[in-house]
Amino acid sequence: MRYHSILGVITLAGLTAHAQALPLIDTPDTHVSVEGLAAYGLFDSRKRYDGGEGGKHWREGFIKYGLKGDTRMADAGTLYGAFALVSSATWGDGDAGGFTDGSERTTKIEDAYLGWRSADLFPAFGQDGVDFSFGRQVYKVGRGFLINDDGPNLGKGVADGSLNRGGAYYLGARHAFDRTAVLRLGGEQGWHGSAAWLKSDNRAQAEPELSVVDLQYTQTIGTLAATWIHGLDVSRRFASEFQQRRDGMNVYGLRAEGNAGIDNASFAAEYALQDAQGDQARAWYLEAGYRFADLLWAPTLTARYTRYGQNWDSLLTGYSTGYGTWFQGEVAANYAGPFNSNTAVSHLGLKANPLEALTLGVLFFDFRTLGDRQVRNLDGRELDLFAEWAVSPHLIVTPLIGLYRPERSAADGGSQSGGNGTNLYSQLTVAVPF
Incomplete structure (x- = not known):
């Protein structure tokens, strides 16, 4: 199951919802703004x-609208928070893919969180080196290969509508996450990391509860990181037999990314091991890219190989750093599989x-099914322009x-x-950010 995010397109275009905020209070110590995206x-x-x-x-649409703010307290750090609703259809x-049937309409709370940043209270951790937040918010690990956020957005087309989140399946x-507690320590250089407790209310994900520890070391040439994810619980009402393994699952991940000291280059790799009730599965990728800055239009070429094991649970991955991350191929990843x-995916x-x-x-993208025992063969190729x-x-317009x-x-x-003829999608x- 796949979901997209128009927020990623805005990021790629160099814009953010924050940049379009409408200020209500704007003083040196306090900022409150209306933020939205249609x-x-x-x-x-x-x-x-x-x-x-x-x-x-079909057609999809949503509008997100709410308030975001922060206030600096004298010698006591900074309080921040947000509240937003999303209406979708x-x-x-x-x-x-049949995940929606065209009749979905819903308005629900999306963001509702509070947080505190330490300013310069703890010099050993750097400026704002202690950051604690809780409530309904997004939490992401690295490039989103393991945890990106709490998608997907299914509709009434499957499970008799019991997994419906209100449509806008592709737009995401x-x-x-419904409930979180997140502690971040350190800045952006040297040792830093986070620890989090996450509780999902997404029935398509079987409403998992997870604990996460992510430790990173960053220098100019790149970042090395290690991740541990532990499954605490799932909803037995909505969990498939496969998803029930998330209760007690352990996931161990190692990743690296950066330019390795080479101008205009980018490298990334990640390896993860899942242990679910003694059943182990692995997933990993290798990626290299280069921007030809001196050529016309400064093109960037990227090559990547990804391999997901036969019993790999894709967990909470999602649209992360652009088209093809981490669901690869707009037709394959959204609808066909x-x-x-x-x-294994070559890109x-x-x-x-x-x-x-x-x-x-x-x-x-070239897709190759690894095992064919009682599973569908989803070998295929896709070209997206x-x-x-x-x-x-x-x-922002994106055809x-x-x-x-x-x-x-x-x-x-x-x-x-x-038939297996070429599908034109x-x-x-x-x-419209506002």
Whole structure:
């Protein structure tokens, strides 16, 4: 199961919801602002992956709106917090994977948290080197390979609607964990890290409860980090047999990222081991990229290989640093599968900037199923072409076309209905930060 996030597009365009905030109070010590984001998308898929015939045509939208603020207390650090609602919907046929049916409409609380930063009270940890927060908020580990946030956003199309979060499946309207307590120590250099308790209210994830410890060491050339995740509980009501293993699961991860001292280069790698009631699974990736700064449009070339074990639980991964992270292929990762388990993915990406506010990209993915015992064969290839255009600080437009070709159809052990011919998928999303 996959969800996207239009927030990631805004980040890539060099904009954030904070930059568009409307100030209510703006003094040297206190800041309170109204923040919001509206997003709307048009989607079309010539093929479908829910067992039906024909194509799918649908629309998605959401609006997030609320308050965010902070106040500096004399010799006592800084208090901060936020409260926001999200209204979301899906219209039309529902998505090509059958996770929504087009009738979803919901308004719910998204952000509701309070926090405290230490200012210069603890010099050993640096400026604001102690940061504690609790409530309903997003928590992320590294590049989001293991934990990015609390998606996905399913609708009424599966499980008789019992997993419905209100639509906007692709746009990813909701991200925050229902209950959290997060302690961050240290700055951005040297030793630093975080410890967190997370409780999800996402029924599609079986409402897991987790503890997380993440320790990092950062220098100019990059970051080395180690992560431990321990599963505390899941909802027996909503957990599949596979998800029940999260209760008591341990996940151990090592990662590295940086430029290794090479200008315009980027490298990243992560390795993780899951131990679920004695059943072990592994996932890892290697990635290298280079920006040709002296060439026309300064193109960036990226190559990556990812491998998810046959019994790998994708946990709380999500859209992280751009298209293809960490769900790879807009058709495959959203609708057709594979869904970050029992697969190896080879990826090549090319991005360029003909204008400062315009990014053009081409992404290629090759999917190979690792094991074929009583599972669907989801071998296939996908080519995605997209643009990210920040028309203004209050308007970001992102068209995308995807060409997905599975090796097998649903009738032959795959997932695509109507044969294994190439699916033409298209979308146009518009975001309005305010």
